[in-house]
Amino acid sequence: MIIFLKKFGLTLTSRDDGREALAAFQPSLAAVDANEAVEIDFNGVNTLSPSWGDEFFTPLLKMFGARLILVNAGNPSVQATLDLLEKIHGLKFNVKN
Amino acid sequence: MKLCICVKINPAMDKQYSISEAAKILNINVQTLRRWDKSGRFTAGRKPAGNIKHYFYSENDIEEFLSQDWRALLKIGAAWSFNSTPRDLPGRFYCPDKSIFKARLSRLEFDLKSHPDFNEIFSLIVAMAGEIGNNSFDHNLGNWPDVNGVFFAYIIKAGKVILADRGQGVLATLKQVKPDLADDAAALNTAFTEIISGRAPEKRGNGLKFVREVIVKNNFKLVFQSGAAILNLKKNDKLPRIKTSSNWLRGCWAIISF
Numbered sequence: 001m002i003i004f005l006k007k008f009g010l011t012l013t014s015r016d017d018g019r020e021a022l023a024a025f026q027p028s029l030a031a032v033d034a035n036e037a038v039e040i041d042f043n044g045v046n047t048l049s050p051s052w053g054d055e056f057f058t059p060l061l062k063m064f065g066a067r068l069i070l071v072n073a074g075n076p077s078v079q080a081t082l083d084l085l086e087k088i089h090g091l092k093f094n095v096k097n
Numbered sequence: 098m099k100l101c102i103c104v105k106i107n108p109a110m111d112k113q114y115s116i117s118e119a120a121k122i123l124n125i126n127v128q129t130l131r132r133w134d135k136s137g138r139f140t141a142g143r144k145p146a147g148n149i150k151h152y153f154y155s156e157n158d159i160e161e162f163l164s165q166d167w168r169a170l171l172k173i174g175a176a177w178s179f180n181s182t183p184r185d186l187p188g189r190f191y192c193p194d195k196s197i198f199k200a201r202l203s204r205l206e207f208d209l210k211s212h213p214d215f216n217e218i219f220s221l222i223v224a225m226a227g228e229i230g231n232n233s234f235d236h237n238l239g240n241w242p243d244v245n246g247v248f249f250a251y252i253i254k255a256g257k258v259i260l261a262d263r264g265q266g267v268l269a270t271l272k273q274v275k276p277d278l279a280d281d282a283a284a285l286n287t288a289f290t291e292i293i294s295g296r297a298p299e300k301r302g303n304g305l306k307f308v309r310e311v312i313v314k315n316n317f318k319l320v321f322q323s324g325a326a327i328l329n330l331k332k333n334d335k336l337p338r339i340k341t342s343s344n345w346l347r348g349c350w351a352i353i354s355f
Contacts, residue, residue, distance in 0.1 A: 013227030077220035
């Protein structure tokens with residue numbers, strides 16, 4: 001499954017919006033097969049901050065582990081957000097360049 | 098392709114102020130405003146009334162002036178944030194709720210992204226402003242001590258973003274999860290340097306760590322005050338410098354320089 005993050009918005013900064021985005025996507029996530037990878041594509045996202053990211057990515061990482069793959073994550077705010085979330089939660093994102 | 102968006106202000110909707118009213122909004126005295134008019138720093142509109150001319154300032158003119166003049170903008174922001182009885186802010190710089198803040202944050206993003214000097218780093222500035230502004234709303238929802246909302250303004254050519262609130266401040270907020278915090282300085286130090294975990298169901302609280310990480314890795318500066326503690330941070334700083342300020346504010350005051 002590929003999630004195009006820009007479909008949730010281009011400026012992803014608040015906790016409320018991150019929580020809402022995850023809730024909206026729950027039905028699709030329920031359909032993911034046991035060994036299927038979940039790819040998140042950051043292409044087109046302008047800004048990401050940790051409040052949004054923590055509500056969306058942290059639960060997904062806990063749910064899918066290494067099967068969660070992040071692509072096109074070169075945006076400086078995306079990199080800085082992922083770095084902080086890894087530090088806070090002691091987790092490691094699977095980022096594919 | 099260059100796109101120009103022209104907005105015509107409906108004169109009926111663009112409120113007009115006398116020189117004394119405009120001076121109050123700008124937190125200066127009338128003589129200073131007259132001097133600014135003479136020097137061309139901020140020229141008044143003129144309306145003939147019989148043999149004399151009335152001087153006036155439109156709401157839009159005041160907001161446009163403040164959008165260009167860093168010192169004047171700083172003055173009204175500081176007056177709103179630090180005074181015990183604040184005057185209303187010009188609407189363009191006041192976000193009473195989160196939805197308005199979100200819209201104006203998108204505007205900042207658009208303006209920065211369109212500027213050739215900032216199209217590589219705009220997302221970091223927007224993300225920092227987003228964390229600071231959203232913190233104000235998240236930590237004070239339903240508990241604003243007097244005026245709700247955020248003062249949010251920027252001048253790109255000056256390389257500045259200001260955010261301020263009249264909320265409970267960092268010490269009061271953090272004491273809920275760390276009751277042994279001694280003072281404002283200790284609270285700021287915690288907010289910017291310690292990762293606070295195990296706060297379930299309260300998950301907020303790491304936004305200012307993000308701001309710190311971004312500032313120290315990039316050519317940015319931050320001044321952040323809450324209570325009597327004022328923090329300064331710049332590129333390559335190992336730790337923030339926190340001092341006691343002679344001015345006190347209950348909420349938060351932040352200036353990002355880029």
